[in-house]
Amino acid sequence: MLNEEKVRIMTKLASYEEHEGKKYLPVSKYYRSDYIGLALIKNFFLITIAYVLILAIVAGYFAEELMDNIHKMNLIGLGIGLIIIYLILLVLYSLLIYVLYSVKYSRAKKSVKKYYVQLGKIAQMYVGDEAENIPQTKSRRRK
Amino acid sequence: MTALLEMKQNIKGFYGKHEIYLLPVLKFVLALVYFMWINRTLGFSAALNSIFVVLILSLLCAILPGNGIVMLGFVLIIGHCYALAREVAVFALVLIILMLILFLRFSPSANLALIFTPIGFVLNVPAAVPLGSGLLGGPLTAAPAASGVILTYFMKMVHEQASVLQNEDTEIAQKLKVILDGLMKNQEMWITVVAFVIVILLVYLLRTRSMDYAWRIAIIVGVITYVSIMLAGGLFLDMELSMVSLIISAVVAAVLGVIFEFFAFGGDYTRTENLEFEDDDYYYYVKAVPKASVGTSVRQIKKINGTPQEELLPPVGEKPLVSEEPTASQEEIDFEKKLEESLKDL
Numbered sequence: 001m002l003n004e005e006k007v008r009i010m011t012k013l014a015s016y017e018e019h020e021g022k023k024y025l026p027v028s029k030y031y032r033s034d035y036i037g038l039a040l041i042k043n044f045f046l047i048t049i050a051y052v053l054i055l056a057i058v059a060g061y062f063a064e065e066l067m068d069n070i071h072k073m074n075l076i077g078l079g080i081g082l083i084i085i086y087l088i089l090l091v092l093y094s095l096l097i098y099v100l101y102s103v104k105y106s107r108a109k110k111s112v113k114k115y116y117v118q119l120g121k122i123a124q125m126y127v128g129d130e131a132e133n134i135p136q137t138k139s140r141r142r143k
Numbered sequence: 144m145t146a147l148l149e150m151k152q153n154i155k156g157f158y159g160k161h162e163i164y165l166l167p168v169l170k171f172v173l174a175l176v177y178f179m180w181i182n183r184t185l186g187f188s189a190a191l192n193s194i195f196v197v198l199i200l201s202l203l204c205a206i207l208p209g210n211g212i213v214m215l216g217f218v219l220i221i222g223h224c225y226a227l228a229r230e231v232a233v234f235a236l237v238l239i240i241l242m243l244i245l246f247l248r249f250s251p252s253a254n255l256a257l258i259f260t261p262i263g264f265v266l267n268v269p270a271a272v273p274l275g276s277g278l279l280g281g282p283l284t285a286a287p288a289a290s291g292v293i294l295t296y297f298m299k300m301v302h303e304q305a306s307v308l309q310n311e312d313t314e315i316a317q318k319l320k321v322i323l324d325g326l327m328k329n330q331e332m333w334i335t336v337v338a339f340v341i342v343i344l345l346v347y348l349l350r351t352r353s354m355d356y357a358w359r360i361a362i363i364v365g366v367i368t369y370v371s372i373m374l375a376g377g378l379f380l381d382m383e384l385s386m387v388s389l390i391i392s393a394v395v396a397a398v399l400g401v402i403f404e405f406f407a408f409g410g411d412y413t414r415t416e417n418l419e420f421e422d423d424d425y426y427y428y429v430k431a432v433p434k435a436s437v438g439t440s441v442r443q444i445k446k447i448n449g450t451p452q453e454e455l456l457p458p459v460g461e462k463p464l465v466s467e468e469p470t471a472s473q474e475e476i477d478f479e480k481k482l483e484e485s486l487k488d489l
Contacts, residue, residue: 002486050244053237060319100249 006125009118016115025115027108039101040094047093051086148437151406167205174204174212177258180265181219184298187305188226191219213247213254213287220294224301228308230318231301238297246286253284260291260339261298267388270369270396273339277346277365278358278403285343289336296332300325331383334376342369353430355412362400366393411435 017025027035059066158165178197186192200219204212217239225232247254256276263272272291276284304321307313313321326332342365349361370393377384410432418429 004486046244046248050241053241057234057237057319057323060316061323063316063319096249 003125006122009122013115013118013122020111021115024108024111027105028112030105032102032105035105036098036101039097043093043097044090047090048086051089055082145437147405148409148435151409152436154406170207170209170212171201171205173255173258174201174215176262177212177216178219180261181216181223181298184261184302185220185223185227187223191222191226209255210251213257216258220298227301227305228318230315231308231322234319234322235297235301238293242290242293246290250283250286253280254287256280256284257287257291257294260288261295264295268392268395268399269335270342270366270393271399273342273369274346274362274365274396274400275403277343278350278361278400279407280343280347282344282347284347285340288339288343292332292336292339293326296329296335297326300329330376330380334372334380334382338369338372338376341372355415358404358408358410359401362397362404365400366397369393369396409435 030038175197178200182192182197190196200215204215207215221232221235221239224235247257253276256272259275260269260272263269272288276288300322301308304325307321308318345368346361346365349364350358354360370389373384373389374386376382377386411434412432414433416431416433418427418431420427420429
């Protein structure tokens with residue numbers, strides 16, 4: 001016999017998985033610290049790449065002056081300056097990522113909570129069904 | 144107004160009914176316009192200029208998610224730059240990677256603003272882009288819109304400097320200098336970026352307030368801010384600005400803003416209700432703004448034993464009735480019973 005309640009809940013679940021869940025379900029599989037940590041590591045690599053690219057462009061732009069004046073320049077000072085700029089950029093972006101991903105994570109958790117409640121109901125229904133079916137199957141085997 | 148509301152509801156109904164077909168068509172048209180603009184501005188590669196290539200790419204965009212248009216647009220831009228000179232293509236690639244890393248990755252769902260920016264420039268209503276982004280999107284839309292401005296000016300600059308950049312005798316460092324000077328020293332571009340970002344944030348901030356006519360206020364303040372920033376730029380910086388075209392474009396943008404408001408919001412502030420109540424934990428001060436809606440005038444015909452047809456039009460201000468034309472035989476069917484029977488068969 002078709003269980004209407006089960007169909008109703010499963011339709012709701014499928015609809016969630018298709019729309020909102022697509023965005024939030026993958027997020028909810030992580031611990032908060034893992035999710036934000038991974039995002040920060042990814043951000044570190046991306047920012048490093050971006051900074052190297054920016055440096056390459058700037059170096060290309062000032063190539064002539066660099067070539068002419070490289071023996072006169074304070075290279076250590078320049079290096080420290082570049083590292084400080086890099087660190088500032090990295091810290092700013094890490095903060096931004098931290099805030100954005102924290103918000104995203106808490107939003108995902110909230111959204112997914114309802115989904116898991118419904119999923120729990122379905123699981124309970126299955127447990128109920130099995131409990132009803134077990135004696136029948138046993139009796140069939142005896143025959 | 145009633146006729147307009149009716150039209151809005153009809154359009155919404157039509158879109159809701161045929162969304163599955165309409166969305167790809169709209170994406171296709173948007174991609175086609177965008178790609179044709181890229182070809183018209185750059186257009187250095189004969190192969191990419193072919194209308195068949197553009198059509199195939201646009202068709203692809205119709206089935207890809209929204210960001211597909213953005214990505215294919217990037218490929219097209221780099222392709223054209225490669226046909227001009229290898230160094231320009233490398234620079235374009237670096238510029239796009241930087242944009243993706245620094246701005247665009249935060250707003251994957253809002254990157255369509257990047258496509259609308261050049262279209263806004265072509266139609267001579269750039270102010271409509273930040274206004275529309277602020278009204279329909281969130282604050283993160285500022286990132287793709289600003290990137291769109293930079294990309295648009297970059298392409299314009301490449302178009303203008305094509306002869307220098309194409310010349311094989313020019314050194315690589317020289318070409319880089321031409322491109323970077325063209326971008327970094329372009330004050331018009333920077334002032335436009337600033338105007339876009341400020342207007343988007345301001346419009347978003349104002350339209351999400353709970354004050355009366357928040358959307359209207361946001362539109363007006365947004366347009367005035369845009370014009371003021373551009374005028375200040377025209378006065379203090381080195382840029383050419385046509386006062387008349389700026390004001391005309393601002394007025395057109397405001398009209399477009401009102402149209403966006405009409406379709407996206409539609410609150411009726413004359414019937415606002417201010418409620419006050421409390422429960423065990425909180426006091427509530429609630430402001431409820433009803434949505435302006437009108438019954439669609441599709442006629443509902445009831446036949447009662449062959450008496451003349453009666454037209455029932457729902458009164459203005461009510462939610463639309465489900466409008467169909469049920470026949471007498473249809474009304475008699477007990478759907479619940481039918482459903483139960485069919486479920487039994489399963």
